[in-house]
Amino acid sequence: MTETVALTSAGWLHPSLLLILGTLFIPLLRDRLQQVYRIALSVIFLWTVWQTVPGVHASFGFLGLDLVPGRADRLSLVFAYVFSLITVIGTIYSLHVKDNVQHMAAYVYAASAVGVVFAGDLVTLYVFWELMMLASVWLIWRRRTPESYAAGFRYLLVHAVSGVLLLAGIALYYSQTGSLAFNQIDMGGPAFYLILLGFMVNAAVPPLHAWLTDAYPEATVTGAIFLSALTTKTAVYVLLRGFPGTELLVWLGAIMALWGVVYAVLANDIRRLLAYHIISQVGYMVAGVGMGTAIALNGSAAHAFTHILYKAVLFMGAGAVIHMTGKSKLTELGGIYRYMPYTFLLYMIGAFSISAFPLFSGFVSKTMVVEAAAVDHRAWIWLMLSLASAGTFLHTGLKLPYFTFMGKDSGLRPKEAPWNMLLAMGIAAFFCVFIGVYPAWLYSFLPSPVDYDAYSLSHLFWELQLLLFTGLGFFLLIKHLGGEPKISLDTDWLYRRALPATTGWLRRTGGTAWNAILSLLLGGIHGVIHGLARHHGPQGVLARTWPTGSMVLWVAVILAGSLLIYYL
């Protein structure tokens, strides 16, 4: 039954395979040699991905299943490009870190993400999907704090549930259609919703999002760069492929965009604030998937591309601050722009990009999704997304940098971040500006041909007014906007407090009830035992010995009787 027919086009090596095999040599190398090797490996990975042309490059039969681990088209390539780019940037950013487990986990994680986007069938997709989870959790655990240890386990549990949902959906889908090919899921019923739910957990769609803001702020400084780039964006990719035009996603996406904004107001930890803005930004992409028009799908893919780069700049900037000061809360930071000016300026490039200022990358991608809503005359969605846009600038562009780098002097006197961190931020920041100034480069590899001009007068007027007057609001309300030393409840409360409390309550009340039932039953059994003991016990009637003489008499009577009967 194991017919293995390899149909691999000559000369194409699966980039994920290359990276995973290359990872095995990391523990053998040390110090400078290992740093050179890691950079070389990530650059070769980038090169193999960018060399990939559309087409089916690898497929084989295994146990009667048609597996296609190497399907590339324009949609998968956009994502593979940016995943490989961020792998190089993340490698440079983490060059100083001496932790083989983290490096290997990051590479296996990146390889799996590219494996997901090149997967042409659902089984391959599922395998890489789960590998992503297993590799990425180490980027959280290797922070080696009690908090990261616990957060990592919660991360693992949530993703295990999503994996089971996805697997159940795939099994149902296969049994109903007889096909494993991963294309648009165009059937209703449980299979559709199970697969969608599995994807939505990874896309961090509320209320299934809390794993992200719970775990990412606890990750290692360098691991957070990979985390912020890969998991949610592979989920956006699979949604783009499997569920374009699903109306539910339009509304969920718009709610997502605002959910992140509301919680970002309340956040005090700088990386938690940024994590909430991942949810907000992925909201635009999910809404774009839901609208399903060519411009909306292009917008989602473009926004995923720019988002990975500017979010990396922001997480790298916040990570550099944490690395150099040891503090991560707005209430403990402030006034450090004099000491970390380059970190501050590079961070601001990321902040202007996520806020969609003209000439920065977010402007050419985010306005595309918003424009898609305008083309479809979806007024409410358009207003919600614009509201979220204002909120993004308010927090990521104003609140976080103001209270971290400026504001009141916290007394911290950190040194500037190490050169490799600044270089990694610089490369990502370069792409943020480059794409903003020259969007045609990004538009040239979007899934469908692009007929869209971001720099129309209307867009410029609208965005500039929206953002600058949001800024005015910020400076008027600045007294109320500083961080507060508090945490906010989110849906993770359900499995961090409500469920443990419920099981505790069940155990206690259930225990009492069980004891009552047990004593009732035992009472009955004791009764039976006593009854038996009364008759059969040593003093019981039935335990008395019978005299043997009477036995002999009765035998004689029976014998005499039978003799009598014989003669009759």
Place this chain on the structure above:
Amino acid sequence: MGAFLEYLVKRSRLLSVLMLTFMAALVVADVLIPTGYGRFPWDTIGGFGALYGFVSCVLIVVVSKALGYAWLYRSEDYYDKRTTADSEFSAKSLADEPSDNGTRGTS
């Protein structure tokens, strides 16, 4: 670079005046120059972006803070109160490994 930024911060009053002038000019330009879009009723109202941006900002802050104070804010050790056994276990098992991607003290 730090010195240059300090120079700018010292002149923040001048910079804010310049910025406010630019913002006023922007609104005036939006009122005067028609942009050609008419897909939503507000597309043709000059300066609507400015109004929407300002209102959005205030709305987001007020609604979020209200939600925070009324419902969502908790003390920072809210989740730690009941997981001490778990934390002790992990702290003990991790204690012998020094962190090398953790944090560095300020110098």
